[in-house]
Amino acid sequence: MPVRPEGQEAFQEELRFWVNGRYHVVSNPDPGMTLNKWLRSQRGLTGTKVMCGEGGCGCCVVMVTHPDLTNGGTLSYTLNSCLCPLCSVDGWTITTVEGLGGQKAGFHPIQRRLAEFNGSQCGYCSPGMVVNMYGLLTKNPQPSQQEVENHFDGHICRCTGYRPILDAMKSFAADADPEKGGCIDIEDLSKHHCPNSGGVCSNAAVNCTKGNPLLRCDQNGVTWYRPTTLEQLYSLLEQHCTSQNRYKLVCGNTASGVYKNDGPYSCLIDIKAVPDLHICQAGPPLVAGSALSLSALLDMLQTGSDRSPSYGVLAEHLRKVANVSVRNVGSWAGNLMMKHAYPEFPSDVFTIMEAAGAKVTLGWKDDSQTVAVTDFLKTDMNGKVILSLEIPPASPDEIFQTYKVAPRLQNAHAYVNAGFRMSVDRQNGSVVTAKPAIVFGGVNKDLVHASATEDFIVGRKVTDAETLRGALAILEAELKPDNSALQSAEYTKQLATGLFYKFYLCAVGRESLSEFVRSAVDPLVRPVSRGEQHFKTSEAEWPVRKPLPKTTARVQASGEAIYTNDLPRTAGEVCAALVTSAVANCKLGTLEFSHAMDMPGAVTCLTAKDIKGENNCNVPFISPVTPRIELLSTGEVLHAGQPLAVVIADTQSHADAMAEAVKVTYTDLKPPILTIHDAIAAESFHYPVFEKTKGDPIGALAGAPHRISGEVASSAQHHFYMETQACRCAPSEDGMEVQAATQAPDMVQTAVAQATGISAHRLYVSVKRVGGAFGGKTFGSLIPAAVCAVAAQNINRPVRLSLNLATNMEAITKRAPYVLKYEVGFDDAGRLIAVVYNLFEDNGSSAQCSFIPILPAFAENVYYCPNWQFTGQTCKTHTVPTTMARAPGISAVHFFMEHIIEHVAKTLNMDPMDVRRANMFQNGQTTLSGHTLLDCSVTKLWDDLLESAEVKQRKQMVEDFNKEHRWKKRGLSVVPCRFAVHTNFFRFTVFVAIYHTDGSVVITHGGVEMGQGIDTRVTQVAAATLGVPMEMIHVMSTNSLTSPNSSDTGGSVTSELNCQGVLECCRRLNERLNPIRQEMGGAPTWAELINMCHRKGVDLSEKYMEHHPPKSPHPTYNSWGVTCTEVEMDVLTGEREIRRSDILFDCGESVNPALDIGQVEGAFVLGLGYWLTEKCVYDKDTGRLLTNGTWEYKPPTTKDIPADLRVTLLPNAPNPYNVIRSKAVGEPPLLMSCSALFALKQAIQTARQDSGIGDDFFSLDGPATVEACHQHCLVDSSSFTL
């Protein structure tokens, strides 16, 4: 029974707050409910999206305003609504994307600009981007472009490649080109539109409660308190600090994004309303209350940096902690407490504050105590609260630096962080006058200070090389990294040593170092990014070929675009969740549901025996056979993440909690096979070897003047679509209605029919749009849809299933890893003579989707070789089955061919660009798959790009730079691509109807709108062909009724084929309209014409199936492109910066150049993730995926893209092989992303040469992570010199 703290008036027991200007009172709120869930499920404000629930993606961002207990007045900032407890918003004002504008109220300038700049593709990230920008402009109406870019460190967009989003947002900057939009008028910024009335609401920000009362909410066995004085807080702590009453203090609650399984707690105490915890003294020493957010501390430190430069260093480091929206609410105290609870947590705050000599003051009922930050770690915090932090300034003779090296530049925890402080007497021979602070985080859970090294250095001269030598030797002995599956001990140790060396050189003094050595000290500098887009368009044909934004871009930016999981709930609807296996390669023992059924909201649990149709979630595709894959396991457990059962509850959170509560036992546990090498060793394969041969490869190889052999690999990749898998199934009079987030409605229809036994004609499948797919919503959408349908069928109620990110990443398919073993023969000029190519594909536990048979059509890329032997084997491992993913397998074999070319070049000591040019296909030459090329334009593209990107001059500059810098290296690489487009295997049914009522036109097509702009493109084609304005045309959801039997949206050809289908429908309609038009004198208005046609009984609708049955297995045509990428790398850490990429791509005659540029950039950046940062790691004992969330898995963010990105669509290049004259664009540009990896490889090669031990050729596998790049540089501390 909750007790009222001593001497306190009555509790307030309901929440009162404002959302978009409207007052809300919530009685009896659930302390476990987040603001995100409440907005979406209780208020229908689904513009605020949800994806990770970890603060790692930004799609859930909202703006809040509340009283500022530090400075008075009010405080407005953005936060991640997925981490914000609803209970904490009492007295606040919340602004969601709906509050900014929309169709009814008029769009907000930020929404408009994002749309106009083509910054919204699938649109799932767009509302979060808009609100984030709104938060920045509210705080600072005239930011600089740099400030705008810095502000987008917590948002993931998987579609656009960020450039257009950043351009849109930077157009509001004070230093932006006014022609691009200019700053926003403050009046326009702060208007809050009521989403219901459309009118302008009164300024909601003034509505915040002043002086919060003591609050208590109690539900589901958890009590939430909000004390308003320190006394109340202490009193509550005293009541709850017994072990039976597990309590937790809550400040920003962001730690729940990192340690998700923390708890359970029976008592949560919100400390934000305690004024004593908001103290703030500029100092020095600077004193900050514990409720101050990281952003507030950062601002204080920044302001204080002119008093003490060390404050500036700390502020700079805090900018690298988490992201803006996490820092806005996450407190420094909460961060320190995470380190306290989880010593292995690489807390940046702890490391830098310890290095700075900061102290924390702790308080409890009877006393308080001030301790050093390290001593705080050893203090029992039960019943205590952190009150404040005191940060002394560094003294004038102290050198103070901090470092953080992470898998990704932004929003990533550190591999290693470090803080160093050292007093050096420059007047007296640079002697170290006091014990320095050498502090590391991330090395092992116990190491804080490298104490022996600190002791060694004191009293010695830093300028003495022996001091450095001795310090390094001691440090290396002191550093004993923990073993981790996610980070090698070697790297951790070398990185920590490298950071120490960087600092040591600072202590010696930059000015006394040669430029060669000084390169260790200077950080990589990233300028504000920029982009150029070049294309030609034929205005005579507009609206076809016009560079238009997506027709739905504005409603996407305003949050009004509806995704499957946004659909309003229907009566009786419940939610399902998957129970998945925690281990691989075993037998299912028992499933114990009783605990789960006791959970709140539980409805029922289902297993394989409840499947009324076939327990199989696979459907026929390109694999030679269609292996059966159990939808729910009947006993065999092949991979961790495999679905075992389904649980159903009243809400998705309750269903997810139920799934966690199901107790599963396993038997016959055997070690899992997790890699291609394991599979080869165990001879674990799905199919016999696939072979394709051209010429006499073995004989030619034997006779070749030069021969090489080697091995290279690429890894898996999560699609990381922002909208996770979702489906809603509703039993109906007709059978069942299925609304699925799928790019393959036809496959979903087949899978649902199979699992339920309901025949296809009773299943109506529809999809309006998906929030990204990239191949992951073909096979990937079958399990969610089939399971959801089975659940709906069993309980005869509408069921919705929306996977949480961890389940999505563990249970649903991903891109396949590959290994190539090769032997190659070539002549003195580097021309290929023979390629013997043994390819291994990891298909996981089932070869649902092996690409081996189609890969010979892509393996050569643009290079001719007369003798080829291609063998391919599909490996069977105990991982989730692999599947299509933007350029599946194709991107890997393309990279492998480029790798071979680089190997040839290195062997002959030639420039790889010369070897590339020497081997390029000429028209008339025949490929490995027997296709004689007639459309080869690669040499022209190559020569054009080399000139436009000034490759020769820049290459010389790179070489000069590398000679002058030992610890920074640059690389420049040019990579061409050929993507063989096969349209013949696809079919799409299109339907166009004109309504006699007003002449408006409706289209449904067989493709799925997933960001590529297919709806816009077909609208352009229809408008141009029928001669009506685009506004008169609307595209309805894709569905199984009007577009039956359509292919999945993939292969980069869906837009083109559906455009052709619409063109044909419109032509046929014109054939029927034209005679009437002539009868009417040739110039009736459109409405008059349609009206007359209707009266005369003309059929005003047309359907057409676009399909060209394959006449041969050869491609319809090829897409060509060339990309040059330049990078710079820090040799001591492996961090890198993509300085510039120039992409020249042959898009034929683009239907919409703006959208095609978006596809080029988006594909390229998705590929950058594939080749540079996205790594899948499994637990080697259980086979469980360790990288199953945003904390460990790192897709690119805004600063991972090229700082200078120039895209050109090849002009005057109509595609003669289709009537629309455009070319496929969705996948081909991704092939060229590996140019960044090869540029890094060159940078690494020069670092290896400098080391004197590594001039040989080496393989740089994908992904070339920060760690991998560093490890290939062969850095040895013996080369650390002064």
Ligand SMILES: Cc1cc2nc3c(=O)[nH]c(=O)nc-3n(C[C@H](O)[C@H](O)[C@H](O)COP(=O)(O)OP(=O)(O)OC[C@H]3O[C@@H](n4cnc5c(N)ncnc54)[C@H](O)[C@@H]3O)c2cc1C
């Ligand atoms: C996406 C993401 C990225 C991140 N990246 C980084 C990173 O790069 N580097 C890094 O160092 N950290 C990172 N973090 C961690 C982040 O800094 C912390 O989550 C945040 O600082 C915690 O503060 P909070 O106020 O939200 O704590 P809460 O979540 O509210 O609380 C965390 C813990 O601290 C306790 N606590 C809070 N305040 C007090 C107090 N005054 N006295 C006693 N106990 C208290 C709570 O009881 C709880 O146990 C990241 C977090 C997220 C979500």
Ligand code: FES
């Ligand atoms: S859903 Fe909130 S940050 Fe991803």
Ligand code: FES
């Ligand atoms: S548009 Fe950004 S995730 Fe799709």
